[in-house]
Structure formats: C-alpha cells, structure tokens
Amino acid sequence: MAGVKQRRSIANYLKLEDTFYLMGAGFTELNESPSAQTTSKRYVNDKSATKGISGYDWQTAFTTDVIASEKAIEHICNIGKYQLTGSDAETEYIIVDLDEALSVSDGDFRARKFNIAIEVADFSDEDGEMTASGNLLGIGDPIPGKFNTKTKEFIDGDFEYPPKIQELSITSLEGENVGGTKITVAPTLTEGNSYKYKIGQNLELPGFEEVCGAGYTTWDGTGDITATEGSKILIVEVNSKNRALKAGIAIVKVKGEVVNVNKI
Numbered sequence: 238m239a240g241v242k243q244r245r246s247i248a249n250y251l252k253l254e255d256t257f258y259l260m261g262a263g264f265t266e267l268n269e270s271p272s273a274q275t276t277s278k279r280y281v282n283d284k285s286a287t288k289g290i291s292g293y294d295w296q297t298a299f300t301t302d303v304i305a306s307e308k309a310i311e312h313i314c315n316i317g318k319y320q321l322t323g324s325d326a327e328t329e330y331i332i333v334d335l336d337e338a339l340s341v342s343d344g345d346f347r348a349r350k351f352n353i354a355i356e357v358a359d360f361s362d363e364d365g366e367m368t369a370s371g372n373l374l375g376i377g378d379p380i381p382g383k384f385n386t387k388t389k390e391f392i393d394g395d396f397e398y399p400p401k402i403q404e405l406s407i408t409s410l411e412g413e414n415v416g417g418t419k420i421t422v423a424p425t426l427t428e429g430n431s432y433k434y435k436i437g438q439n440l441e442l443p444g445f446e447e448v449c450g451a452g453y454t455t456w457d458g459t460g461d462i463t464a465t466e467g468s469k470i471l472i473v474e475v476n477s478k479n480r481a482l483k484a485g486i487a488i489v490k491v492k493g494e495v496v497n498v499n500k501i
Contacts, residue, residue, distance in 0.1 A: 246336040248386070251309040252329040257389045258308040266300035266370075269332065295351070295375035297330070303360070303367040314369050317357025327354050330373055331391055333384045337398050341446050342480055347398050348384035350391055352376040402445040405485030407472050411492040412461035418491045419461055422472055430482065432456040433473045436464050436489070440471045446480040449473050464489045 249267055250257040260267060272294040279286040304310050316326050330351045337347040351373070358371040382393035406423040413419070426432065433453040443449060453473070456462065464470060466489060474483040 242336065246334065248333040248335055250331040250333065250384070250389070251312065252331075253308055253312050257329075257331060257384075257391070260299075260309045263302045263304040263307050263310050264299060265302070265368075267297060269295075269297045271295055293375070295379070297353075297373040298370075299373060300368060300370040303369055310369070313355055313357060313371075314360075316355050317360065317369060317371070326356075327352065327376065329353070331384055333386065335386075339383050339396055339398065339400050342476055342478055344385050344387040345383045346386065347396060348382055348391060350380040350382060350393065400445045402442055402481055403483040404442070405472060405474065405483045407470070407485040407487035409470060409487045409490045411490055413492070414461060415492050416463050416465075417461035418464050418470070418489050420456075420470065420472060420487070422458065422474075422485070426458055426474060427482075430474050430476055432458050433475055433479070434462065435471045435473075436462075436468055437471075438469060440469045440486055442471070442484045442486065443473060443481040446482070449475050449479050449481050464491055466491045466493070 249260040249264075251260055252258075273290050274292045274294055275288055276291045277286045277288045299313075301310050301313070303314055305314075312328075315321070330353045331348050332351070333346050333348040335346055339345040339347060353376060354374045356372045356374055357369060359369070361368045361370065380393050381395055382391055383396050384391045408421045410419045410421070411417075420434075422432070432455070433449045434456045435453050456472070462470065468489045469486055470489050471484065471486050473481050475481055
C-alpha cells in the first residue's frame with residue numbers, strides 16, 4: 238500500500254566490542270514493542286478516570302536462524318549457550334530509519350540508540366535447522382541521533398528531519414567592469430565544496446542535497462559575474478556530487494557605464 242512504511246526501510250545494528258554489525262541475514266523477526274506503562278486515577282468530582290503515560294517497558298522480540306558466520310547472531314547465541322549474565326549480556330543496539338536521510342551523500346540517517354540486555358529464551362529445531370529466539374531488553378531511555386551506514390558511527394543529538402539547507406549571506410556590489418557584480422559570501426567555502434550560481438527574477442533556495450546541474454553556472458568564488466541591475470542571484474555551495482548544502486539569494490548591483498557630462 239502506498240505511503241505505508243516498509244520493514245526494509247529499517248536497519249538494525251548490534252555493537253560487538255567497538256563495531257556495529259548489521260542484524261539482517263538470518264533474522265526472521267525483530268519486532269519493537271514500546272510497551273507504554275499507564276496510570277489511572279478517578280477524582281471525586283469526575284465520573285470518568287484520568288489516565289496518563291508514566292513510562293515504557295521497551296523490548297524487541299527476535300527470532301533468528303543460528304548462522305555462526307554472522308557476527309551479531311554468534312554473539313547472541315553465545316549469551317544463551319554460556320548463560321552469560323550482567324554486563325556480559327549487555328551491549329548497544331541501534332535502529333536506523335533508512336527513509337529519513339539526513340545526508341544522502343555522506344550516508345547519515347536518523348537513528349535511535351538503546352542500551353540493552355540480551356535475553357535468549359529458546360534454541361529450537363525448525364525442520365532440522367536451529368533457531369534462537371528471545372528479547373532485547375531496554376536499559377534506560379533511548380538516545381536519539383544519527384547513524385552513518387558507511388562508517389558505522391552513531392552521533393547523539395536531535396537532528397531535524399527533513400534537513401533544511403543552510404542559508405548563506407550573499408552581498409552584491411558593483412564590479413570592476415561595466416555590467417559586472419562583485420559577490421561576497423559568508424560563511425566561507427568549506428574545503429572540498431564549490432560554488433554554483435543562477436540569475437533570474439523568480440529564484441528560490443534549492444532543497445538540501447538537491448542536485449544543481451542544468452541551469453547553473455560554476456563560479457570560482459572571486460571573479461565578477463555579469464548580470465543585470467536589479468535581478469536576483471542565487472549562490473549555492475555544492476559538494477563533489479553537485480548536491481546543494483548551503484545557499485543564499487541577493488539583489489544584483491552592477492557597475493554602470495560612466496557618462497561623460499562634457500559630451501552632453
């Protein structure tokens with residue numbers, strides 16, 4: 238059904254030592270249960286009860302085929318096999334929303350990190366193949382942040398989604414030659430990025446990481462730009478893939494022709 242979030246748009250990672258490993262192949266179930274805890278009280282002047290949410294008893298049920306070559310599965314099974322307890326059965330778990338990209342180019346996505354204890358409840362025989370099942374039990378509150386699927390690094394923080402393009406401060410002054418404008422941009426260009434520009438009357442800022450190809454002209458960041466007085470100029474800072482990261486708009490001022498009053 239259109240618009241319904243797909244399970245494949247969620248990626249799950251388990252931390253082993255200092256590395257996060259994808260929980261994909263082998264897992265047939267990874268179902269998150271927030272399990273909200275409620276309170277209820279009826280006041281003497283009310284007919285109905287007043288209810289609220291007091292907390293959460295979060296957990297994620299899992300079922301997986303026992304595949305020793307999969308690092309996450311091997312770690313989970315070892316907890317059950319050797320009946321590990323305490324900190325030996327605890328680690329970090331990350332849920333990544335792959336449909337909430339914070340940077341397509343860099344591979345950053347909105348994510349939540351959980352400190353968990355791994356409960357292995359059963360090893361079962363499924364038509365001759367072994368499976369393991371149990372629960373990932375939450376320890377404390379989830380930590381919002383972003384996860385990079387390339388570097389496998391999690392950074393905590395409240396990251397806005399969808400991300401907005403950072404605005405540049407653009408100033409247009411008369412250039413050195415007739416019809417030219419001198420553009421200054423703040424903040425300065427980030428290393429590895431470059432500038433593109435567009436001139437017109439009805440200009441809008443591009444979306445974050447929108448591709449700036451057709452209709453844009455490359456600018457070195459210093460040279461005068463030929464334009465028309467009173468028009469608008471859009472300056473975009475793009476990455477190596479021509480995706481917009483920062484942008485700003487200014488009204489163009491150009492150097493006009495010098496009139497010799499002695500010849501009038």
